[in-house]
Amino acid sequence: MTTLLPTGFEALAPFADRWAIDGSIARAARRGDADPADRAAFFAAAAPLLDAALTHLDRSPIDALPPAEQRLMDMMLTLAHVSLTEEILGDQEPAHARQRHHMRITRSPAGA
Amino acid sequence: MSDDSLAWLGTAPIPAAPYHDPAWFDLEREAVFRRSWLQLGHVCELPDSGSFIRREIEALNVSLLIVRGRDGEIRAFHNVCTHRGTQLVEEESGRCGTFSCPYHRWSFGTDGALLAAPDFDRFFVDKADCALPRVALDICGGLIFVHLGTPDKGLRDDLGPYATMLDGFPAAQATTFSEYVYEIDANWKLTYDNFQENYHLRFIHPRSGAPAVGEDNPFGYPVKMGFHGPHRTQTIWTNPDPAPKPVQAQSFGRAARFAMADGTAGPHSRDYLALFPNFFILGSPAQPFSHTVWPIDARRSRGVIRLYWKGKDDCASRRYAREYAMASARDIHAEDRDVIEAGQRGLNSGALKHIHFQAQEALCRHLFNAVDERVQAYRAERASATPPPVSRAEAMA
Ligand code: FES
Ligand SMILES: [Fe+2]
Helix, strand or coil, rough: CCCCHHHHHHHHHHHHHCCCCCCHHHHHHHHHCCCCCHHHHHHHHHHHHHHHHHCCCHHCCHHHHHHHHHHHHHHHHHHHHHHHHHHHHHHHHHHHHHHHCCEEEEEEECCC | CCCEEEEEEEECCCHHHHHHHHHHHHHHHHHHHHCEEEEEEHHHHHCCCCEEEEEHHHHHHHHEEEEEEECCCCEEECCCCCCCCCCCCCCCCCEEEEEECCCCCEEEECCCEEEEECCHHHCCCCCHHHHCCEEEEEECCCEEEEEEECCCCHHHHHHHHHHHHHHHHHHHCEEEEEEEEEEECCHHHHHHHHHCCCCCHHHHHHCCHHHHCECCEEECCCEEEEEECEEEEECCCCCCCCCCCHHHHHHHHHHHHHHHCCCCCCCCEEEEEEEECEEEEEECCCCEEEEEEEEEEEEEEEEEEEEECCCCCCHHHHHHHHHHHHHHHHHHHHHHHHHHHHHHHHCCCCCEEEEEHHHHHHHHHHHHCCCHHHHHHHHHHHHHHCCCCCCHHHHHH
């Protein structure tokens, strides 16, 4: 296997297949559908690496990220959604997910 | 803001019927929506000559085609072929040199002129009289407004001091945006009002809205309100002692740094404008969103929320900051929808003859007053206009 994630971010490897998600709509949906324990584990692993990940990724042109970097980018973008559950909503998440469902994302600058 | 300084808005209970009655809504269609500047797009959607967007205004059964012409000017037309009325354009947006009707192939230029029609010499009309019906369009702060009637004032005149404010909002410089849309079983005013009062903050947004309330302002009441004609503004209170969570702090911190670098962090970061009838925009540089509530019928609406951004997301941090800003704004908006619908169900029962607004719901009262004024004027106008008898010959002329 070639490198799944850039050096320094190996700790996120177990989460890559479920949390490296392309597109805002799919990322928002995964946040709501996810197994709560899995989501919490992803947040616990990814949140402390957010700053380092973006600092690393900012060194490459955004539209030509190597596959490992792209994976990391997609994970951080999913983290943006997931952090709202884990940091802000807590046990309000299940009721909230039902309401969020009505807010259809139709456009985001990098592709919905 | 003292309660006395709002006395001019009145203090009486507000009739409930305008928030659910179909007959009242029919009056609003004409009195309000056909007679106001309506916000429905942004110049960044029309980057090139021939760029177009189609927009539906269901309350008026109107479909509009908005096009940037060869000359660079942006124009609005009814999306209606002048041959026999077929809707000309089906795509939601695109780029096109000419618009060709699917029915008999009349084709129109980006300026609305009829360019060619098969077998045209067998018609009994001049090409010059077959241009697409034009609709008044004006732009302020990068935002496109249309007027479906005959505007008695230009847009900037109508907005007064708020035109300059709008010029200073981040949307004025935007080149792209994020968007989310919701449908709601609720009257447009009831929906819109939710977003111009903070009385509900601590109950409906106990966690997501925590940064907007504080010990010395538990309801997060605004610092300032202002009014100009049917439009209004508010300045949001800032909690001096916020306790942001780590990811939240990093995310908004990044967004704020980009706004500073881009020059979109203007003087209005805590202000919002509520422009009559159905448009709302916030000047915040980290979450610069607009919200339009489109009526569909008396008890159904659609909200369109956009976060406007300047420049491409040219690096990972910027892309991330935009994703976070959208996700968190969407969370807060999502929390409001259920309770607005519950309000509508209560009103639909007809159990209430009146509803009540407190001083901190002054913006809601102001909207009702502006709508009521227009509806009453329209009623009076209709009552005094005795239609002259129409002969068959005239009707056909
Ligand atoms: S209706 Fe459009 S060409 Fe006939
Ligand atoms: Fe709210």
